[in-house]
Amino acid sequence: MSATTGAAIVGIGRTPYYFRGTSAPQTIYELIGKAVFAALEDAGLSIEDVDGLAFFAAGFDCGTIMEQLGIPELTFSHIVSGYGGGMAAILDLATMGVTTGRAKTVVCIGASQQVGRRLGQVLGNLTATPEMIFHRIAGLAGPGQALALSARRHMHRYGTRREAFGEVVMASRAAAATRDTALRRKSLTLDEYMASPMLADPLCRLDFCLETDGALAFVVTSAERAADLPQEPVHIAAAAQVATRDWGRAFFWLNQPDDAFTTAGAGAVAERLYGLAGIRPKDIDVALIYDHFSPLVIMQLEDYGFCGRGEGGPFVESGAIRLDGALPINPHGGHLSEGYVVGMTHIHEAVEQLRGTAVNQVFGARTALVTGGPAPVPMSAAILRNER
């Protein structure tokens, strides 16, 4: 029996997506403001209606947002700790806010601006603490370089092929071809993929997601109140965040037990999420899988139960993740081809799919999965659903 939380997404807004660093001279707060005002307009609400904020550790703060956007009062303001792994947990926070009476209207915010800094080199920017000095010695400057160790181990253990990584990228590019918002729209052949230079063997340049500036915002309120607002509500059927010790700091740690090392760290959150929603993987019509690095898409497909452990490579190579496949994923082109705003574009696409307004609409989509990224805990995910 499927369940729901009693919270719904009633408004979405976003800025254009900019190649990293090119959103200047706008500040990150200007980007956030544009996304928030757009989401409120979409919801038929105003800034005075906002009494809650939810975001995750991403380089901006509540006070400055209130000051610059003119939010009079908040009774709920919470931040998910960690990195992109906690991205989908902003929907969990917003649900908590509106279903417990702490707030009526929670705005979820995600933004990224890489002027003078790069997320792709975030490890290299860190102080070489006693815990991180060996990453410095090794030369692991970014998550993709460290996750290349997982990808190679997955290939070694399960026979996963580069062709599978390539299929994830090609499927993403095929979806992006029709998207005005996408930064990489040109179609891609397997030969072109294979010719792409290695950046962190076995990951080539095309296995790395884009580095993008932009902001997105989502307005969450109770399902009851959503019924009176202009947009078709997209219900938060379930949202979950789970931190497990065997995943821990993930690519900052590299000491995950052997069985965890070749996963995306999402097995526990997947189990909890499906339990909360009362559904199984086969009930998902469209999946928005956090695709910062293509091999991690394959590992997440295993973690979320769309195929068996170690079978993610053959699963994607079968064509299953294409728009006309058994499990369409990332019809917006995802982080690999549309833009990378730390996962937020996936929530945006899930809402458009369930409203029936997506550019690459999955026909009859009723249930969507959104996953947070394989990154330090907490890991998070959400299941969204429409009323059709």
Add this chain to the structure above:
Amino acid sequence: MSARSICPDFASLEVAWDAWSKPFWQAASERTLVMPRCGACGTFRWPVGPFCPECHAQSVEWLPPGQGSIYSFTILPVPGAYPTAAPSWRVPVLVEFADAPGVRLVSVLIDAPLDAIAIGDVVEPDWRPAANAKVPVFRLAVG
């Protein structure tokens, strides 16, 4: 002929340690690799911290971890060289040890033929000077 991995220059690297990791670097100064094992229950932990996550004891004994082998690795183009005609390549390597179950050390594999590196290969530590310490790197074992 296969290109070989570089040995990075660590001369300007300031190694940071704390009270818990200091014994590692003291042993390193004598070109000795040791890993920390709980003095109470015998579980290895890495990086070393104030408590054993299994039994919460604080005491640590530092032991030679035994034969190292490659758990995984990647190959990175060295910034500045790529994509010129003569790229050079750095090989981060994650090493597991025969006598230190459950922990892995990440460092760099030096002077290795790039097309011959494989998971499971046996490696040996070597030592390179940093600003305030000697840092462990690894080489493929001979024979």
